Amino acid sequence: MSELMKVSLTKDAPAAHWGNADVTFNNEQAIIHLQGGDELRQIQQAARKLRSQGISRIALEGELWNVDSQWAFSQGFATAKSTPDIRWAGAESTQTELTHRLESANFARHLINETPENLAPVKLAILAAHWLSEIGGEKVTYRVIEGQELLEQKWVGIHAVGRGSERPPAMLELDFNPLGEDAPVSVALVGKGITFDSGGYSIKASEGMLGMKCDMGGASTVTGALGLAMKQGLNKRVKLYLCCAENLISGHAYKLGDILTYKNGVTVEVVNTDAEGRLVLADGLQAASESGAGLIIDAATLTGAAVMAVGTNYNAIFSPSSEVLAMTQAKAAEVAERVWPLPLDPWHSEMCPSAYADTANSRPMKGGGAGGASNAAGFLAHFVSPNINWLHMDLASAFADSPNALWAAGGTTHGMLTIAALLHD
Template sequence: MAGETETTVGEAENGEAVPLTLVEQGGLEAALGDLPSDHAAWARTNGFTGRLGQWLGLPGAGGVFERILVGWGDAAARRREIFPLGGFAAAAPAGTYRLETALGPREADAAALGWLLARYRFDRYKRSDSANEAHLLAPEGVDGVRLGIVAEGVYVTRDLINTPANDMGPEALETAARKIGERHGATVSAITGDALLEENLPLIHTVGRASARAPRLIELAWGPEDAPRVTLVGKGVCFDTGGLDLKSAAGMHLMKKDMGGAATVLGLAHMVMGLALPVRLRVLIPAVENAVSGNAMRPGDVLRARSGLTVEVNNTDAEGRLVLADALTLAAEEAPEVILDMATLTGAARVALGPELPAMFTDDEALAADLAHGAAASTDPIWRLPLWPGYERLIEPKVADLDNAPSGGMAGAITAALFLKRFVGESSWAHFDVYGWSNADRPGRPKGGDCQAARACLAMLESRYGR
């Protein structure tokens, strides 16, 4: 994973690097006034305007580019794109580049990270030439080592989500966690199959038992025992047929990404461990395949969770919150300082916020403020939705303590989050309902699996605990 794709920004000398001049739309003439007359004429002849996404190489001796003009658009255009340099980074000819235009610290950081994320390629299943080597020297004031670790964490998440379900079942997800753990000296273990019942993880077992690929609870532990405890929980539904409430063909089309929460927490764990944050990290991943067979759970079944609460299954396609319930209960038993869970949980969150904006839920105001600050500082957007207590009644059926799929379909992301809240006790907790996918190529965000909210969480943890 990620090993074949550039994940560092260089710190070499500038001598051989091609300068990149960022040209704002509306500031073309001022920029051209600083160039030799033949280069200015070349830019005008080729219709360069400074529009965001535009770029133009200025020829030098020997047929190589002497300078690259990169359209920087206007402030409104840059607000619409998280990584405005990503468009050029994805298309850059082979070579080494340096930013000649001075940027503020946050803009420089986003430009360098956008470069790395735009260089991502997933070509495991394609016969293709290797991507050309295009490197950016770290802009002044940018920590290239840190950005490399962050980018690699994003790559880990993207690779896991992009891998098709035939090669990314529960066992393969465990193998991926073990490789990440081995790299950082973490301890990784798994409870598999019927052992889940012996260890009182019944909901994880029930959801996954219909698959030929055994369900499991994967656990990673890292860091000093006496450090502040941080627990990450990720939904690892490696493929979701919907169970007996079977999805349509169109509904199953992207269900290889239903383990996107697990992929995201593994990417975040890589960042935390790679940056050596002074925490005791615990990662819990309920890894299952929601399949159909004679022993599949049925609509109307009543299940007892690890916590002792009973759950009426009104839709077998609302399985993610079931496996998370047991994992969150297990997480809360250790009373960590914070629990963060990630899940590709509801279509309702996408209807409300679209594919690019993850929903975040918490009733801890200090945690909400820290996450909002982390999201802004890392250009990794999240949007808080309410844990509205008035909807608690919707998740309380007559025959059990909880309903996994309230009828009516309204406020689906909120009722799912309220369901999860029942399993975290008094813990400081935040839940992220992510999409985990980019529907189209955007600067720094190629089409395919994507890592959402992890950098915001990392920034929050760095702010709280340092490095």
């Protein structure tokens, strides 16, 4: 095995012969020169540069490393083809925390980067359940509802979106209960698990479809977050609902103009089969509401509108509660992740009108029209019981279509730490 490249941080400028380089080398050591401003961003960019030079094994050394800076380095150092090989710096507790984070991120990233052929909806549900069971042991119970059984239990959204595929859609219902049988549910997590999204009959162009293995990024993010929180010693009852389907075209696929009648009685006209994520999340949010959880958190790669609004370095957050938004921003800041609130007012639930049903699943125009991300959140609000605290996270930063200065191509897991922190609150 090759020797590990040692990496240290300094606030000193590089020697003159290095010019303005932010990374210099001294024998077997790489030195990252912090230049003020957003130092975590600089560290992540430096890690990308080192990884792109073929360096695969790293030992972080020196007193300037802390949890946030080491995590930023690991995020830049990860690629879709390999697991980061990093020796952490600092106290044992710091190293343990970073190891837990990386194990959880690696699991979530592997799911996101897996090929659509290898990750059918039922398989996604089972892999998530097995991984969480390995962590939680007897504290974890679960069931997978699939195919026709979804209709029997009135989970019509997941069934409709997934029925065009030969591989059945599924909902994972998982219960992590370290407190005992009758303990109240503190938090319910809901994840969009579209293992591949062709757009259905509202078909995507090839360039837009290529990265759609990432459309289960919400499911992988909430699963990774719960696993991380469990590794960190979570002592609350949490329920997890993954809404898993392939959105494909066939003689069995759902169509524009179809009307779905949901379990809570809300009728929905399908005006865009590529606005499928909100249709499956509607089932998960109803199940989460039935759990009696004090807080519901859903995560989804839901809208291109969120990407246009906040870019790819932030996740967009929505909630009817200003307190929930403030808490989420505070928790994200604690773990050095980026979130930004977008509007969600009561009237956003009326922004997708239908002449034939209570609401439509979008507006019949490109991207859902102006305010598309807020309108999608407004649609979801139809399926959350009143008086329950609810956070919707539109994961604009969950996936990099191509490598850039911060991320290798593929899943980023950005948002996992924020949700894990909220579980502990």
